[in-house]
Amino acid sequence: MTSSPSTPASSLLELSDRCTLNALAAGTLQPISTEKIVLNDGGFDFSVRWVSSLERKNAARVEAVTRRTPDFNPFLPPEPTLTVAPLGPDHLAVLNKYPVIERHLLIITRHFEAQTAPLKVADFSALAQVMQAHGGLGFYNGGTVAGSSQPHKHLQWVPSTGSLPGFTRTLGADTLIGENPTLPWRHRFVRLEAKVWTASADAGEQLHADFVRACTALEMPFSAEPMPPYNLLLTRDWLLVVPRSQEKIDDISVNALGFAGSLFVRRKEQIEQLRAHGPLALLTAVAQRRP
Template sequence: MTALLLPRIDQTHDAANASGALQPIRTEREIMQDGGIDFTIRWVSSLERKDSDRLSAALRRDPDFDPFLPPDPDLTVGPLGDKHLAVLNKFPVIARHLLIVTRDFVSQTLPLDVADFTALAQVMSELGGLGFYNGGTEAGASQRHKHLQWIPEAARGAKLSAFTHGLPEELPPGSTTVRDDLPWRHCFARLPTAVGSNAEDLGIAFHTAFVRACDALGLPSARDPMPPYNLLTGNGWLVVIPRSREHCEKISVNALGFAGGLFVPRPELIDTIRTIGPLKLLTSVGLAR
């Protein structure tokens, strides 16, 4: 994609919103703190009945339906290299939520490769923000077609910096570490600076960091299918989290949970999160250390 990405995202967003191709889900939110980490809990606004209907439509999708083959042209931002397209999420909870989709069908359980990370790096080298991946249904993937995801990082919302605080900044790129106070299995890998970097070099660096993090966790990073896991990247770090299941007490958790972003379809489930505690909830869908 040769044109600047953010204006193209906004142009596609505005046109798709006007035509009805984009169907955002409006939410309310609450900040909940656990272990010194702020978690943003979102739920569908009770004032917006149409958004509840949109959420129901998204959850009722035929599991054999592939919305990315081909993607809706009204939601398609443009190419990211030869193998990927940038496509807006049709039912976004977060504005400018971008999907990085393989042009041909590739299973979501296949290992991420250099081309996948290079496409992600094209986005992050220009825009920063938060990249993430749900490796399999147990990790929160809602589609079988391989797609990474990106959202802008906001002051109030999911952000990896809430979990990288205190990690050794002086580690050279490719080095791995853990945060001792996080109760689930994970591995962080240091990355070179994303913003302004060459996307191809950065994609190789992302992939190297991914393989090293997987090796540290005993995850087979080249096996088909891979065991379920989440990946997040931002703020100079990449983290891999093995997963054991998608739900805890009817609450579905995807990668954004491990960046402090949780979503519930009904407001009464906020009390469930409050009772369990966000850290314990995340540990229950991951693997306890």
């Protein structure tokens, strides 16, 4: 890890890839091998991954990811071999120890803040450092009910955006804030201005302001401590906030990635369960049904 207060965003993935190789060699990075199918529901494609039957050791890794131990904090301090780079004075980029998606980064606070604490300008500034150069999908699980397994505040980033662009296709070019009427759960999209992603932009301020707009439209407090459970998703085009009601249905847990069209099940037999129930119904059950 470099000692500079921040890292040029253009070099972050290079540092991440180098860190990945070192962490794999050291055994501290333990990817979870998965198999994948695509389910279509309501005209939307959902990517469904499950633990590979060829590697039973992955079951133990999934258990480690989902087990909640309030007295253990893997981010204070993070493992040195998983630490990629600083992102400003308040955050670090760290590899996800048990990634399902390659180049999965965690953006953690250097000092403890609760995952249920309100998101600040500094949090968005740290995430923007990654997304200004590399796009992808940023997301946040606001508390246990929203799918978070760690109590220490951490945003996340993955290179792919899943089905989120499909969810926004009915939103017109003139829509600044709105909802997709075909989605049965409460949510709010906010269109992001292109200037947010310019090098000179004060991206943290602008993204936080857009987050406040989404929360206000949902009549959800944006500065409460603790915050009510919610998921945040962010591409270069849209910001999405989804209030949550519960973490899982029938032992299928959902985090923010579910609302980008990416679902994960522990066992292959749960796929038929999900196919019968339907991904949209699952998301509606864990979110809040629209009136």
